[in-house]
Amino acid sequence: MKDSVIIVSGGLDSVTLLYDKAEEIALAISFDYGQNHGARELPFAEYHCTKLGIPHITIPLSFMHRYFKSSLLDGAEAIPEGHYAEENMKSTVVPFRNGIMLAIATGIAESHGLKRVYIANHGGDHTIYPDCRPDFIRAMDGAATAGTFVNVRIEAPYTNITKADIVRRGTALDIDYSKTWSCYKGADLHCGKCGTCVERKEAFQEAGVNDPTEYEPA
Template identity: 30%
Template sequence: MNLKPRAISVLSGGLDSTVATTYLKDHYQIHAVTFNYGQRSAEMEIKSSQAICDALDIEHTVIDLPWLAALGNSALTSQEEVPQIGMDQLDNKELCDQTARKVWVPGRNIVFTAIATSFAESEGAKAIIVGWDQEEAATFPDNSQGFLKAFNKVLEIGSPDEIEIEAPLINLEKTGIVELGDRVDAPLHLSYSCYLGGEEHCGTCESCMRRKRAFYKSGVVDRTVYSD
């Protein structure tokens, strides 16, 4: 009999959610949910998420949100060109703000976390696990400390159950996330970060660049296959 409390993990298959889920897997009985919202990388994200759940021996559900792709004009869900960025530009706040706007999906984390709340209430889960982190928060406000505190306040007021969002990476940069993932034996090699959705990581989109830099700076062996 599993006496651990239940938790819902919002698992994209990327580095952040993979490490966050692995970090808390011994504390909770986890049900991971992955969203297909029409993103270019949906097939690979789902494939990666399933492999991660198999490795961690946790339940996995894919949720289709076809309507989300039709909103806005994100390069992730349209034919707009995905911006590329050099390794030496990753800390250029003004430039990264511009690239973030091009890949912004309207209300994505609000929608994902709200749906995860529905799962949590229906399953009696005590927590929602997310991979929000400090590096992403620099350009994506829905990864920030303020967003985390505000959403937990919404749950406190709006849910009859005691549910808390757990964001164990909220104070970490990508390098620290890779280091933590290595320490907790997260299946980093199964994670998928590329915006373009190819079998191999493109190696040139901003997400790939941040992944490559994190592995390089951490000294952890990067088993990712990059096209470039």
């Protein structure tokens, strides 16, 4: 039964969840909040939704680019290089981004009589992103359930698994990962050096799966 909304960015994680839960998803939502890589990732969200026959909308959140502080909104040159575990990666946090997106998706779910909102945060996000952690998801689930007539639930099935686990799952679903985007710099190719590129490389290596991503020359 198609009773769910999904937040899909066009990245590896959310595209995998899109395929994983395709039979349940009535509507997919992307957000354009002025992210450096929006022009690269959002078309992939549209591509996969079209391929699966899932209705897709992109909602503009231009106020975030105007009022929020994050290197993810400040251009490619502001993105630090290195591993997610490093302190400087905290600059890529967009304050309460997932809270804002989940609130909007919850309102849309209730407006359409849908009862679930899927989000694809995973275990590797916990290090630096407060709005990807299990306690945050539990709190948002409680708020969504209490604040809607249809008792919308927030579901984040990848919260406690790794990105490598997600790659394995997506490979089993025959997802073309060359048509997903991770790099926060948003150039023509993945830079291969920012935190999300490093994490992407490590996930394919750990999963034992060929990485189809085109990276800039080292």
